[in-house]
Amino acid sequence: MDEKEILSYIDEVNLLLKRAYVPYSKFPVAALLIDNNGKKHKGVNVENASFGLTLCAERNAITTAVTQGMKKIRLLIVTGNTLEPISPCGACRQVIREFSDKDTVIILANRDGKYKIASIEELLPYSFGAEDL
DSSP: HHHHHHHHHHHHHHHHHGGOOOTTOOOEEEEEEEETSSSSEEEEHHHHHHHOBBBHHHHHHHHHHHHEEEEEEEEEEESSSSSOOOOOOOOOHHHHHHHHTOOEEEEEOOTTEEEEEEEEHHTTTTTTOGOOO
């Protein structure tokens, strides 16, 4: 994947930020994933007055993708209104791990197009999944 393609994906996911439902934190986050079949799935964070019921953008995109038949994430781009590339929360890291493998590319970005490419091992070292049980 070249720089032009990465920035195109980041632009696409940044457009989703306006769809986030964030009346409490005012902190929109958006995610775009491409699954093992090349299909795109999108997600934004959706807050709730009962904060524990809030759904992060990453998990929103992943659960939507699973509903549509996804087995593995090929590419995941996450963005937010941050100075540096955004970083997923711990719960999202574990859910990302569940549907990733060593070939999954994870791009952490911000609204200005700054980004970092990471592997699942970098996001969640020493993790385990169903294949380890």
